[in-house]
Amino acid sequence: MRNPSERPMEARVAAMIRAQAEGRTAMLGARRAAAVLCVCATGVLGMSGTPRQAASTASVGANWSVMTAGIDTDLRGLSVVAPPRGAAGAQVIWASGSGGVVLKSIDGGKNWQRIAVPNGDDLEFRGVRAFSSAAAYVMSSGYGDKSKIYKTTDGGATWKMQFTDTRPTFFLDAIACDGEMRCAALSDPVDGKFVIVRTTDGERWQIAPSAGMPDAQKDEGAFAASNSSLAIFSSAKRGDARSLAFATGGPNGARVFQSPDFGDTWTATDTPLAGGDAAAGIFSLLRLGSGEFVVVGGDYKNPTNAEHTAAISSDGGKKFALASTQPAGFRSSVASTGGAALLTAGPGGADESEDSGDHWKTVELTGMNALASVPVRGGVEIWAAGANGTIERSFRAATPAPSRKPSELK
Numbered sequence: 001m002r003n004p005s006e007r008p009m010e011a012r013v014a015a016m017i018r019a020q021a022e023g024r025t026a027m028l029g030a031r032r033a034a035a036v037l038c039v040c041a042t043g044v045l046g047m048s049g050t051p052r053q054a055a056s057t058a059s060v061g062a063n064w065s066v067m068t069a070g071i072d073t074d075l076r077g078l079s080v081v082a083p084p085r086g087a088a089g090a091q092v093i094w095a096s097g098s099g100g101v102v103l104k105s106i107d108g109g110k111n112w113q114r115i116a117v118p119n120g121d122d123l124e125f126r127g128v129r130a131f132s133s134a135a136a137y138v139m140s141s142g143y144g145d146k147s148k149i150y151k152t153t154d155g156g157a158t159w160k161m162q163f164t165d166t167r168p169t170f171f172l173d174a175i176a177c178d179g180e181m182r183c184a185a186l187s188d189p190v191d192g193k194f195v196i197v198r199t200t201d202g203e204r205w206q207i208a209p210s211a212g213m214p215d216a217q218k219d220e221g222a223f224a225a226s227n228s229s230l231a232i233f234s235s236a237k238r239g240d241a242r243s244l245a246f247a248t249g250g251p252n253g254a255r256v257f258q259s260p261d262f263g264d265t266w267t268a269t270d271t272p273l274a275g276g277d278a279a280a281g282i283f284s285l286l287r288l289g290s291g292e293f294v295v296v297g298g299d300y301k302n303p304t305n306a307e308h309t310a311a312i313s314s315d316g317g318k319k320f321a322l323a324s325t326q327p328a329g330f331r332s333s334v335a336s337t338g339g340a341a342l343l344t345a346g347p348g349g350a351d352e353s354e355d356s357g358d359h360w361k362t363v364e365l366t367g368m369n370a371l372a373s374v375p376v377r378g379g380v381e382i383w384a385a386g387a388n389g390t391i392e393r394s395f396r397a398a399t400p401a402p403s404r405k406p407s408e409l410k
Contacts, residue, residue: 063394063395064384064393064394065393065394066391066392067391067392067393068103068390068391069388069389069390069391070388070389071388071389072388072389073097073099073388074097074098074387075095075096075101075103075385075386075391076096076097076098076124076125076126076224076225076369076370076385077094077126077127077138077227077385078095078383078384079093079094079129079130079372080092080372080373080374081130081132081133082376083376088376089376089381090376091106091108091133092104092132092133093108093391094128095391096127096138097124097385098124099121100116100117100120100122100125101114101389102115102125102128102138102156103115103389103391104155106133109391120150120159123148124140124141125138125139125140126139126172126174126224126225126227127139127141127172127174127185127227128175129177131177131180133155134153134154135152135153136151136152136156137151137177137183138159139175141171141173141224142172144165144166144167144168145166147164147165147170147171147172147187148163148172149163149172151203162204163185163197163205165190165197169191170188170195171187171224172186172187173187173188173222173246174186174229176230176231176232178233181200181201182200182202182242183199184196184197184198184208184232184244184263185197185198185205186222186230188222189216189220192215193210193214193216194257195207195208195210196213198262198263208264212259212264212265212266213257214257214266216248217250217253218250218252219251219252220248220249220250220252221249221250222246222247222249223249223332225284225300225332225333226283226284226332226333226370227370228283228285228286228333228334228371229246229248230244231244231245231286233287235261236260241260241261242262243261243262244259244262244263245257245258245285245293245317247284247285248281249274249278249279249281249282250275250281251275251277253270253273253281254273254274254275254280254297255269255270255271255282256268256282256285256313256317256320257269258317269317269319271295271320272311272322273297273308273309273320274297274298274309277301279301280299280300280301281297282295282296283297283298283300283330283331283333284331284333284334284344285334286335286342287317288336290356291315291316292312292314292316292357293312293317293320294311294356295310295311295320296309296310296327296332296333297309297330297331298327298329298330298331300330300347302330303329303330303346303348304328304329305329306327306328308322308326310326310331310334310344312358323353324358324359325358325359327349327351327360329348329349331344331350332347332369332370333345333346333368333370334357335371335382336373337352337380337382338373338379338396339399340354340355340356342357343363343371343373345365345369345371345384346369347368347369349365350362350365350384351363365384367386367387367388367390368385368386368387368390369385369386369387370384370385371383376395378397379396379397379398380395380396380398381394382394
């Protein structure tokens, strides 16, 4: 069992993130100052996104605008509701983080509301999943009953605590949903096995059976750094079945677990990502529409180490190989930005890929923990959240360039 001070992105990394955020604020200067959000309990405050320069408008990381900043929180959860078909921009954005912070914008980031969760001021809201301006889940991380799942259906005016667990090693790392009714959440091992809790009606959560879950390795755990260590997607089985996948790390290496039946049975696959320490492993997992997987991470205690920070699978996660060109350091989140294009980011920087994660190159974006993207008219909106309560937005125009497949795995 990990000591709380050893949790990924916890106390020892918080100082590093704050220092990076302070340096980044100084770099942005007046551009950031125009987008500072005052901390108010329920007020709505207006602001305009402030653009900063980038080397190339064709880049995934080009033309970032600071939508809000200045809150004493590390944002970890980010959920963007796709606009109606054909609309030009995202309309609803939810974010969550330390100190019980939950933020919402219903106008594409122009104005933000800070939402209070009852008795949540001391909780670490590491995950949020939203479906509209009214309906959303937030998940807190912490040992035992510090891990909770709340739901609102009235935009945050009221919340219902739907699930918690008093077992001392229970620790929620991520929540994933396939619509408002069907969701799953991942906990670190309890009694030697990872725990999945799930709902199919949006109200009642149950713990999935443990018999089909492989044993956890010694000190193996998942990472509550960006709410992206767990994914839900369509199953290869017929009908309405759903698959789950989650990623881990620890002293004995990093693994990907998969379930074709929403958590009843599982397989575990070794990956070549950084391991050997409780702070190292896979921090974010992304399944592409073609069935390929991309995983990113590294060692948060050694954030500039660019070895073993990304791996890919072209066979549905049966086998993973290191990306041909690695991201430039530890990364905590990865997101699709259209076609074969991807973006990965972490406290120390960001990288983009144009070939489904096989080759990466650095872009201008630092101090970020979580990424999200949604298709909009003409391209893809990309959102990033991180230290100092910062949320940024970028746009990538759609291009007709053919997708490039990852290199064949050996």
